[in-house]
Amino acid sequence: MAHTCHATGCEVEVPPVMFMCRVHWKSLPKRLRDAVWEHYRPGQCDDWNITHEYAEAARAAVRHVAEKEGRIADTSVYDALDPKGE
Ligand SMILES: [Zn+2]
Numbered sequence: 001m002a003h004t005c006h007a008t009g010c011e012v013e014v015p016p017v018m019f020m021c022r023v024h025w026k027s028l029p030k031r032l033r034d035a036v037w038e039h040y041r042p043g044q045c046d047d048w049n050i051t052h053e054y055a056e057a058a059r060a061a062v063r064h065v066a067e068k069e070g071r072i073a074d075t076s077v078y079d080a081l082d083p084k085g086e
Pocket residue numbers: 005006007010011012020021022023024
């Protein structure tokens with residue numbers, strides 16, 4: 001399965017280790033990028049086991065980009081995978 005940028009509505013293909021395409025990743029404030037990396041676990045893209053902290057960081061990043069672009073953020077994948085629920 002192709003892995004695409006996690007920004008809502010973006011379909012740029014990126015390596016699984018990358019959370020977003022270069023353009024979207026660069027548009028994130030450093031604190032959001034750091035939070036995503038801090039909670040990222042290698043292999044999570046294959047087994048879908050993410051931590052609650054990662055889900056929070058990912059949602060914050062996706063919302064940030066969507067807000068900038070005037071879109072409704074789609075964070076459903078994180079809501080579904082978040083072990084604690086939102
Ligand atoms: Zn993107």
